[in-house]
Amino acid sequence: MPASPTEPTEPTGPTASTGAAALVIGEALIDLIRRPGQPDDARVGGSPLNVAVGLSRLGVPVELLTHLGSDAYADLVTGHLDANGVRVAEGSVGPGATSxxxxxxxxxxxxxxxxxxxxxxxxxxxxxxxxxxxxSIGAVLAPGAEVVEETLQAVRGTATVSYDPNVRPQLMGDLHLARKQVEGLVGLADVVKASDEDAAWLYPDLTVADVVRHWLGLGPALVVVTRGGEGAYAGTVAEVAEVTAPRTTVADTIGAGDSFMAGLLAALSDAGLLGRAQEGALRSLAGEDLRRVLTFAAACAAVTVSRPGADPPRRAEMPD
Structure with a gap:
């Protein structure tokens, strides 16, 4: 879940003066990376933050609404976001400690x-x-989760809503209550992406195909379940599709799912499928168009796992 280190880099996304085409809501935090025999390494992280950085690097203007404290860790986070062209939404910085x-x-x-x-x-x-x-955590953890749900309800008339449960069992408590909460958010979303591990924890008796079918029945236009090195399985009301994962040497899996999510949303943006006016086209996504979107997302994830940390690709690194 951590992002790459915060050494200065050339911003590749939009500047603060541009309007944001995407709003990401969720946690930004400091990951303390612990490897056997090595000292802790503090890095900027958080699944929603990683998605925001991934979108910006792929050329989608983006703003992050999060919660940061007034401390040195917050400075690390805002420095990383600024270096990657992600705007910090008003009200994101307040008293207390950064997570x-x-x-x-x-x-x-x-x-x-x-x-x-x-x-x-x-x-x-x-x-x-x-x-x-x-x-991830920001969508289900009180008290911020209430604002997240209110926001999704408020924007559904004009915006495409996407959701990644990114399940953290140690924070989500009782399985049945967690499943109910996740399903409520799935029902508010147009695009849902989860990992096969998420699906297995939430529904231990269902297959990936069963979970995709169940979630589509709750309302989304597109549901994708990633399967690590085996690729991804997706469904729309029109059809199901599978893509394989590109061959690569794995450095670690940190941020792979977030990179896939950013790639998926960027590919939908490239195809002109975002915004409530495009809901019909999104729901009918099928055939080569569906596989093209999934293939791009899988390629983004493959780049990320090939290098240490959540270091998602820039647009120039991706094939046309």
Whole structure:
């Protein structure tokens, strides 16, 4: 879940003077990376933040509504966002501490997390872009989760809504209550992306295909379940599709799902499928158009896993 280190880089996304085509709502935090035999490494992270950075690097103007404290960790976060062309939404910085997550990297490169999260939001944003994305901890953790839900309800008339559960069992409590909360957000979304691990925790008795079918029945136009090195499985009301994951050497899996999410949304933006006026076209997405969107998202994730940390690709790194 962590992002790449915050050394100065050339901003590749929009500047603060441009309007945001996308609003991402969710946690921004500091990941304390722990590898065997090495000192802790503090990096900027948070699944929604990673999605915002991924969108900006792919050329989608984006603003992040989050909760940051008034501390040195907040400076690391805002510096990273600024370097990647992501605007910080008004009201995101307040009193208290910036959230942290200790990420322990195992021998296989996979990460496990221990969280210290402070999640509150100032209220429903006044601006409505063509895309509003949320997910992970910020979509389900009180008190900020109430503002997230209110925002999704408020923007549905004009914006495409996307959601990534990015399940964190240690923070979500009872499975049945968590499932109800996730399904409520799925029902508000047009585009949903989850991992096969998310699906297995939420629905231990269902297959990936069953979960996709169930969620489509709740209202979304497109549901995608990623399957790590095996690619992704997706469904719309028109058809189902599968894509394979590109072959690559895996450095670690940090941020792979967030990069896939950003790539998926950027590809939908490229295809002119975002915004409520495009809902009909999004719902009828099928055939090669559907596979093209999924293939681009999978390629973005493959770039990310090929290098350490959540370091999503820039548009220039992706094939035309």
């Amino acid at each position: 942290t997550a200790a990420a322990t990297i195992g021998p296989d490169g996979a990460a496990t997390y221990d969280f210290a999260i402070d999640w509150a939001l100032p209220g429903v944003p006044r601006r409505t872009p063509e895309l509003v994305h949320t997910g």
